[in-house]
Amino acid sequence: MDRRQQLVSELMDLCHEITWLNKPVLEKALSDYTLSEIEMIEHIALIPYANVTKLAAASYMTRGAISKLAKKLIKQELIESYQQAENKKEIYFRLTKAGQEINQIHQELHQTFLERDKTVFQHMTDDEFDTVFRFIGRYRYHLKNITEE
Template sequence: MNKQEQVIMAFRDLINKMAWLNKFKMEDRLKGYKSSEVHCIEYIGRNVDSNVTKLAESLYMTRGAISKMTKKLIEKGLIESYQKPDNKKEIYFRLTEKGKEIYKIHEELHKEFRERDKAVFEQVTEEQFDSMLSFVEKYSRHLDAEIKKQGVDIKSE
């Protein structure tokens, strides 16, 4: 196995371990909510004037899938839609009080996970962080270009 394959396998293994470790607490504290719903709530909680297009771009989902999900989240009382007085065409979303509770639980869980993993990150130097971030950004840009070559623009699908 060459270095490139080792890196990709290591990333995959790392993500799978994180998902496995986090899964049980997430499922226990966020019973009844799908991961995609929680991530949609997270995006809306962090971004003012969230709309279908912005959500689709961020979550790498189609606008159709986001429309279905936001409809369900509205039915569950977690988000509400609104329009701006100067733009009656665009529909935006914000969290309800119930949605804010889910957002808060999710944030607390992530804080707990960061605390669990803090010992590793405390050993990483600024140079190492910069190097890792540079690599991840470069790889991400490459994947964006490859996706575009497929004739798929995830950002506007």
């Protein structure tokens, strides 16, 4: 296996290990919701003027899947749709109070995971962080260009 293959394999394994470790904790704390629902709630909290197109891009899901998920979250009263006065064509989403509470629990879990893993990061130098960020940025840029061709 060449170094490129090894690096990609290690990155994928790391992502799977993190997911495997975090998933039961997330499922226990937010047992009434799927991971897709939790992720969409998080994206709506983070993305200004979140609409179907922006949410689909952020979630790597189709617009149809986002629409279906949004209807489910609206029915559960976790999100609501709205329109802006100057643009009655576009539909946006925002969290309800209940959705904000779910997002808060989720963000607290992220902080718990960061605290659990802090020993990994505490000895990293700024240069090491910058190197990792540059690599990830280049790789994501490359993949984005491929998908847009």
